[in-house]
Amino acid sequence: MDVDAEDRRRRFEALAPAMVDPLRRFLLRRTDPDTADEVLADTLLVCWRKVEQLPDEPLPWAYAVARHCLHNAQRGERRRRRLAAKVAGLAQPGDVPGPEPDGDPAVEAALAALRPADAELVRLWAWEQLTPAEIATVLDITPNAASIRLYRARQKLAERLRKNDAGAGHEGSREGRRP
Structure with missing residues (x-):
């Protein structure tokens, strides 16, 4: 050798x-x-x-x-x-x-509703605990682009989770109402 x-x-x-x-x-x-x-x-x-x-x-x-x-x-x-x-x-x-997905159904549903590229950004950040600079390396984009895209993807995910939570949590609630 x-x-x-x-x-x-x-x-x-x-x-x-x-x-x-x-x-x-x-x-x-x-x-x-x-x-x-x-x-x-x-x-x-x-x-x-x-x-x-x-x-x-x-x-x-x-x-x-x-x-x-x-x-x-x-x-x-x-x-x-x-x-x-x-x-x-x-x-x-x-x-x-x-x-089949095997995580939290609400998060899986919210991730599935995102564009695949946005979902991958969130997964790299949340699951792999990568920084935007490291995500940039994985996705072959600039660190600035990774940071901006991650911010937007997280906002979209939060919006989806809020929508799912609001819809599921208030549909059948009769609390505080008279029958």
Whole structure:
């Protein structure tokens, strides 16, 4: 093994252990456990191949890689589902359901009502606890754009939650009224 290969190996071995658990949590929040493990392996492979490009704080960069790997896996799964549906002749391509959300139903409903890009911003901020600068790295946008978009997405989410809460909390209330 030459010196460069040994340096690459040492650098990867120093950085990878701290990335594995946060990346696994990131992926588990977005997909099922089996897919998360496969995408985690793909992500770590990309990190190994590009170990020289890893920044000093590699986690936001690795989140971006994981996000791309997950999108690739999801595209592949949609292709497999469409093909299976076509071969079986049982369903149209859009009829095959995706994974079920497993969080707070009110928050899940509010996130689902947002544009996908806004929902992803909120998830990166709330679930992964990233700063706007780190979110910018993940999404390949400027830190200023990330900050502005995050602010707007949080406002939209709060609005959705208020609407959902107001509608559910006051519909059947007869408190303070005479029958």
